[in-house]
Amino acid sequence: MYKITRKKVLAPGVVEMGLHAPRIAKAHKPGQFLMVMNREDSERVPLTIADSDPGKGEVTIVFLEVGRSTIELGEEFNEGDELFAVVGPLGTPTHVEKFGTVVVMGGGLGVAPIYPICKGLKEAGNTVVTVIGYRKKEIMFWEEKLRSASSELIVTTDDGSYGEKGFVTDALRKLHDGGRAIDRVIAIGPPVMMRAVSDLTKPWGIPTWVSLNTIMVDGTGMCGGCRVEIGKESKFVCVDGPDFDAHIVNWDEMFARMKVYTLEEREAILANHECKLHLDNIRR
Amino acid sequence: MAETIDIAALGGVKEGEKKRPRSKDKRLEIACQTVEKRITNYDEVALGYSPAEAVAESMRCLECPKPRCVVACPVHIDIPTFIGLIARGKFSEAAEDIRQYNALPSVCGRVCPQENLCEAACIINDTNAHNPIAIGRLERFSSDWQLLHQDREAAHVHKKPATGFKVAVIGSGPAGLSCAADLAKMGHGVDMFEALHKPGGVLMYGIPEFRLPKAIVQKEIAYVRSLGVNLECNVVVGRTMPVQEVMDAYDAVYVASGAGFPNMMNIPGENLNGIFSANEFLTRVNLMKAWSDNPAGTPVRKPRKAVVVGAGFTAFDVVRIALRLGAEEASIVYRRSREEMPGRGEEIEHSLEEGAKFILLTNPVKYLGDENGFVRGVVVQKMELGEPDSSGRRRPVPVKDSEYEIECDLVVVAIGQTPNVLIPSQLPGMATRWGSVIKVNRETYMTTVPKVFAGGDAITGAATVILATRAGREAARAMDAYLRDPGRTWNSPA
Ligand SMILES: Cc1cc2nc3c(=O)[nH]c(=O)nc-3n(C[C@H](O)[C@H](O)[C@H](O)COP(=O)(O)OP(=O)(O)OC[C@H]3O[C@@H](n4cnc5c(N)ncnc54)[C@H](O)[C@@H]3O)c2cc1C
Ligand SMILES: Cc1cc2nc3c(=O)[nH]c(=O)nc-3n(C[C@H](O)[C@H](O)[C@H](O)COP(=O)(O)OP(=O)(O)OC[C@H]3O[C@@H](n4cnc5c(N)ncnc54)[C@H](O)[C@@H]3O)c2cc1C
Ligand code: SF4
Ligand code: SF4
Ligand code: FES
Numbered sequence: 001m002y003k004i005t006r007k008k009v010l011a012p013g014v015v016e017m018g019l020h021a022p023r024i025a026k027a028h029k030p031g032q033f034l035m036v037m038n039r040e041d042s043e044r045v046p047l048t049i050a051d052s053d054p055g056k057g058e059v060t061i062v063f064l065e066v067g068r069s070t071i072e073l074g075e076e077f078n079e080g081d082e083l084f085a086v087v088g089p090l091g092t093p094t095h096v097e098k099f100g101t102v103v104v105m106g107g108g109l110g111v112a113p114i115y116p117i118c119k120g121l122k123e124a125g126n127t128v129v130t131v132i133g134y135r136k137k138e139i140m141f142w143e144e145k146l147r148s149a150s151s152e153l154i155v156t157t158d159d160g161s162y163g164e165k166g167f168v169t170d171a172l173r174k175l176h177d178g179g180r181a182i183d184r185v186i187a188i189g190p191p192v193m194m195r196a197v198s199d200l201t202k203p204w205g206i207p208t209w210v211s212l213n214t215i216m217v218d219g220t221g222m223c224g225g226c227r228v229e230i231g232k233e234s235k236f237v238c239v240d241g242p243d244f245d246a247h248i249v250n251w252d253e254m255f256a257r258m259k260v261y262t263l264e265e266r267e268a269i270l271a272n273h274e275c276k277l278h279l280d281n282i283r284r
Numbered sequence: 285m286a287e288t289i290d291i292a293a294l295g296g297v298k299e300g301e302k303k304r305p306r307s308k309d310k311r312l313e314i315a316c317q318t319v320e321k322r323i324t325n326y327d328e329v330a331l332g333y334s335p336a337e338a339v340a341e342s343m344r345c346l347e348c349p350k351p352r353c354v355v356a357c358p359v360h361i362d363i364p365t366f367i368g369l370i371a372r373g374k375f376s377e378a379a380e381d382i383r384q385y386n387a388l389p390s391v392c393g394r395v396c397p398q399e400n401l402c403e404a405a406c407i408i409n410d411t412n413a414h415n416p417i418a419i420g421r422l423e424r425f426s427s428d429w430q431l432l433h434q435d436r437e438a439a440h441v442h443k444k445p446a447t448g449f450k451v452a453v454i455g456s457g458p459a460g461l462s463c464a465a466d467l468a469k470m471g472h473g474v475d476m477f478e479a480l481h482k483p484g485g486v487l488m489y490g491i492p493e494f495r496l497p498k499a500i501v502q503k504e505i506a507y508v509r510s511l512g513v514n515l516e517c518n519v520v521v522g523r524t525m526p527v528q529e530v531m532d533a534y535d536a537v538y539v540a541s542g543a544g545f546p547n548m549m550n551i552p553g554e555n556l557n558g559i560f561s562a563n564e565f566l567t568r569v570n571l572m573k574a575w576s577d578n579p580a581g582t583p584v585r586k587p588r589k590a591v592v593v594g595a596g597f598t599a600f601d602v603v604r605i606a607l608r609l610g611a612e613e614a615s616i617v618y619r620r621s622r623e624e625m626p627g628r629g630e631e632i633e634h635s636l637e638e639g640a641k642f643i644l645l646t647n648p649v650k651y652l653g654d655e656n657g658f659v660r661g662v663v664v665q666k667m668e669l670g671e672p673d674s675s676g677r678r679r680p681v682p683v684k685d686s687e688y689e690i691e692c693d694l695v696v697v698a699i700g701q702t703p704n705v706l707i708p709s710q711l712p713g714m715a716t717r718w719g720s721v722i723k724v725n726r727e728t729y730m731t732t733v734p735k736v737f738a739g740g741d742a743i744t745g746a747a748t749v750i751l752a753t754r755a756g757r758e759a760a761r762a763m764d765a766y767l768r769d770p771g772r773t774w775n776s777p778a
Contacts, residue, residue: 024524027523027524027526043581044481084481085481088523217567217568220480220523220544221706222704223567224548224563224564225560225564228555234554239706253657256556256656257557259656
């Protein structure tokens with residue numbers, strides 16, 4: 001069993017949790033994820049490891065309540081409760097070396113998973129320009145945490161209620177047009193945001209990496225449910241990724257594959273909970 | 285629970301009496317759920333022998349002095365002896381006798397392809413064609429009886445005193461379980477690591493409940509744990525702990541990580557929604573219990589028209605699940621003919637009874653999708669059999685201009701699995717075949733990395749439960765010898 005060591009609601013529908021998982025905390029590298037099972041008969045849900053503390057034997061997850069498992073985890077589980085299963089760290093770690101100037105972009109919930117990446121890149125001697133974007137001021141989280149892990153932090157909100165008004169892509173365009181030399185871009189967030197970043201940097205010729213969040217079952221490479229075409233080859237996101245070169249991702253297929261269970265999942269939510277989706281809170 | 289068996293009433297051999305075998309009788313069929321009923325549930329199809337039926341079947345065995353069945357069984361179970369014990373009403377003793385050779389009798393009795401192994405060799409076939417002794421069903425009967433009636437912890441008297449050695453077993457499928465059990469009995473400390481949240485390997489995630497009840501598998505695992513094996517789930521060796529860390533912490537390591545990587549055909553349209561690997565489909569249904577209508581659990585796509593590509597164990601399991609999920613039509617598409625089907629005989633029969641269609645000498649060439657990216661059909665090509673290939677089976681070759689379309693809303697690709705590369709990829713010195721099948725010394729089961737042994741599907745590619753069980757047992761013997769005398773030459777090339 002895996003104890004929930006702390007829980008904090010960061011914004012409506014956005015929950016941060018600490019989990020007691022000493023082995024995972026010790027082995028974790030930036031960019032890796034874990035799988036959580038709330039109860040014995042629950043789904044296995046992939047969540048990025050947003051921080052780890054090997055000393056305390058603790059890892060941090062931040063998640064958005066979008067469907068039955070994440071709503072259950074956020075609403076019915078509290079500090080001190082135990083989860084049936086937590087397994088990880090899974091996936092190939094983000095490639096970290098000294099690139100020069102790296103722009104790391106987190107959209108909405110993507111703000112959490114970029115934290116260990118920013119930290120790792122900065123430790124490796126890069127100038128880390130972090131761009132984080134939210135829909136509005138009320139749902140912001142981890143601003144100070146990200147600032148501490150970056151050389152420079154830019155915040156955007158869609159409605160202009162905090163920081164720069166606009167999307168993260170607007171901020172990136174401004175950096176580029178302002179003549180900033182950018183050696184690499186890393187973007188994590190909703191697929192539409194990652195694709196927009198990719199479309200933007202492709203003509204500029206800036207290497208761009210994204211972290212794909214396809215549907216997964218086991219997360220260990222045994223089912224192929226997470227597969228997506230990368231540069232004309234089928235790849236398993238859970239073992240070959242989740243980080244991939246954005247410019248060769250087959251985005252149309254990626255979007256199509258995320259819809260596989262939409263119908264079944266909607267039914268399950270309706271059967272289980274009054275529909276309290278917080279999807280609108282976070283930019284998709 | 286004490287067992288009271290009135291052998292005279294059951295028609296068996298009484299104490300002091302001589303057996304008069306009734307080998308001319310027909311093989312006793314096993315009671316099954318009716319087709320109409322079983323297609324609506326996931327309960328076991330073959331219900332098993334009653335004590336009277338088991339005794340009657342055991343009375344047909346000649347208890348041959350030079351039994352051919354024993355030679356044909358990969359673990360050489362002493363078949364005449366255990367069948368003789370059943371005929372004399374000693375059901376649990378029969379099971380205990382089997383356990384000397386096979387750590388998983390309740391499992392193997394159900395899933396061994398007996399018609400190609402022990403039963404194919406039974407001498408009764410010579411005089412009473414197609415009526416060999418139902419060895420598998422008797423094995424299942426005695427072992428189920430023992431699980432139900434005997435406190436198996438009593439068997440721990442066989443456990444040797446602690447040696448102080450520590451061994452890690454990676455993977456809890458049949459190979460890992462049998463190796464761990466034997467090592468524990470030899471007195472070694474055993475830590476077993478399993479990547480998934482439930483132990484059992486393919487026995488849990490692959491083979492469906494209606495063929496192998498999970499309660500049986502968990503009983504066998506509980507027994508292995510009761511021997512002192514420390515089993516930890518949710519540990520992916522190579523991720524949760526680097527392989528090197530495991531190497532450093534143990535005196536020997538057994539890699540029994542199976543063949544869990546699903547092969548796909550890499551034809552156009554294969555990434556459309558509604559196309560699954562057999563592993564994904566089976567994992568959703570079996571391990572994640574998508575069949576149970578549990579609203580909190582993992583979903584599975586309910587098909588109207590299902591196409592299953594392949595004809596091995598896996599394909600028949602998939603097609604039968606598709607029918608249970610309510611498919612109006614579920615077809616096996618196979619590029620060879622019925623004779624070459626590698627699946628287990630009983631399963632092929634049961635699939636046909638349940639309404640599966642066989643589309644033989646046919647192979648998919650591409651998939652067609654609808655506007656939302658969901659599969660709506662498969663284009664197939666007719667095949668004919670040409671010259672024999674390396675497997676001895678005639679090679680299928682495409683028939684020109686024979687393509688046509690089959691409508692479907694679910695496709696499951698069941699064309700085999702290969703071992704996962706995770707562990708070998710972290711041990712630079714570990715030699716493999718085709719990049720993933722671990723090479724071992726054929727006698728000692730040691731890999732090319734000192735103190736690391738391997739077995740089961742990880743060293744053969746997808747095979748059978750009984751071969752994995754045998755591999756685990758033989759490796760345990762070799763590892764025991766290694767721990768006592770590590771100086772010997774252990775990993776000279778096989
Ligand atoms: C490698 C990886 C890392 C991830 N890290 C995080 C994280 O740190 N925090 C976080 O909140 N989420 C993360 N996700 C997404 C998260 O796994 C899903 O939101 C979750 O599985 C939804 O489960 P559910 O049962 O609550 O919702 P469901 O009922 O399964 O789905 C509800 C809705 O969400 C959509 N959905 C399902 N799966 C995904 C998915 N993988 N991504 C996006 N939408 C999905 C469904 O189509 C549906 O519309 C990650 C996904 C992957 C693959
Ligand atoms: C659907 C299906 C039906 C079958 N039906 C039959 C049948 O009827 N009769 C028959 O004889 N055979 C059958 N087989 C084949 C048989 O199940 C296998 O040959 C057998 O299970 C192999 O045993 P194993 O112990 O080598 O591997 P597995 O059973 O595959 O177990 C390996 C275990 O190792 C774990 N693992 C892998 N990597 C790691 C890691 N890095 N760290 C920790 N754990 C790890 C896996 O999660 C798994 O639990 C079937 C196979 C399938 C897929
Ligand atoms: S283990 Fe398999 S081959 Fe051996 S006797 Fe039992 S059923 Fe037959
Ligand atoms: S060959 Fe047949 S009859 Fe002879 S011992 Fe084996 S099962 Fe019995
Ligand atoms: S989630 Fe099963 S292979 Fe990636």
